[in-house]
Amino acid sequence: MSRIAYVNGAYVPHREAQVHVEDRGYQFADAVYEVIAVRGGGLVDEAGHLARLKRSLAELRIRAPMRDTALRHVIREMVARNGVRDGIVYMQVSRGVARRDHPFPAAATKPAIVMTARRMPRFDLRAPVTGIKILTVPDIRWQRCDIKSVSLLPNILAKQQAREAGAYEAWQVDADGRVTEGASTNAWIVTKAGELVTRSASNAILNGITRLALIAIAAKLGVRLVERSFTVAEAKEAREAFITSATSFVLPVVQVDDRVIGNGEPGSISLQLREAYADHMDEAARRSA
Ligand SMILES: Cc1ncc(COP(=O)(O)O)c(C=O)c1O
Numbered sequence: 001m002s003r004i005a006y007v008n009g010a011y012v013p014h015r016e017a018q019v020h021v022e023d024r025g026y027q028f029a030d031a032v033y034e035v036i037a038v039r040g041g042g043l044v045d046e047a048g049h050l051a052r053l054k055r056s057l058a059e060l061r062i063r064a065p066m067r068d069t070a071l072r073h074v075i076r077e078m079v080a081r082n083g084v085r086d087g088i089v090y091m092q093v094s095r096g097v098a099r100r101d102h103p104f105p106a107a108a109t110k111p112a113i114v115m116t117a118r119r120m121p122r123f124d125l126r127a128p129v130t131g132i133k134i135l136t137v138p139d140i141r142w143q144r145c146d147i148k149s150v151s152l153l154p155n156i157l158a159k160q161q162a163r164e165a166g167a168y169e170a171w172q173v174d175a176d177g178r179v180t181e182g183a184s185t186n187a188w189i190v191t192k193a194g195e196l197v198t199r200s201a202s203n204a205i206l207n208g209i210t211r212l213a214l215i216a217i218a219a220k221l222g223v224r225l226v227e228r229s230f231t232v233a234e235a236k237e238a239r240e241a242f243i244t245s246a247t248s249f250v251l252p253v254v255q256v257d258d259r260v261i262g263n264g265e266p267g268s269i270s271l272q273l274r275e276a277y278a279d280h281m282d283e284a285a286r287r288s289a
Helices: 024-028 046-059 068-081 153-164 209-221 232-237 268-288
Strands: 004-007 010-013 031-039 087-094 112-119 132-138 169-173 179-182 186-190 196-198 225-227 240-245 249-256
Touching (some): 046 068, 046 087, 068 087, 169 232, 186 209, 186 232, 209 225, 209 249, 232 249
Parallel strands (some): 132 169, 196 225
Antiparallel strands (some): 004 010, 004 112, 169 179, 186 240, 240 249
């Protein structure tokens, strides 16, 4: 099945999909995006992702490209036309096409929307998993990390630095030595006292939809959660650690820089939350049909 992309109202072959050279997303990173996981043909936490998209657009004063019902229809069309059973849908909305100039273009300028869908092998979150390594790096981003903007240069540099160091993810660290979040994931630890800790939502992090789902899951399971920041030193002393995102799900961490976490194996609370998240994904995807 050949891939189809959606570009400003048209479904086109993926290899022919193009945006205008003066799209403000292309020239200024004046655009926002969302990634929704597809599980068994259904969408995971679609409502949360669309609510966050709306918020990102509003914060940047970019108009919504279409009504919610239309957007939900296009997303489903993309899943169907690309034969996605498991994978992701990516959508990006820019302020539109206009002659290059920093101020906003005329109010009548239409926002531009593109969407892609990608098939991926089905991930079994109940299968044994080896944990990942984290590299800590300074957080050099701006003060609106709560907006899911396509302006991702610091994230890309952090991720690349991690990969070159043999780590899977980078944890970005603020000026006070506290972890903000990963390059494309939220960061969590379980302290020696058994407390689950993740940074509270603020302008310093993207409020992950997976993060929000996991907060609800932890409450249901009776896992004690504290939303607060934690230092790199605290992370290195933690009993467990893991990362979350729509595409990484709940992924255990077994090393931070040169320090092995716990006994070097994925922790029991991390694995319990990973399994519970698998159930949540299946259930949420079923409900989205
Ligand atoms: C910087 C950052 N933090 C956190 C996340 C996790 O968000 P979500 O759980 O909605 O995928 C992402 C996802 O792309 C991200 O880019």
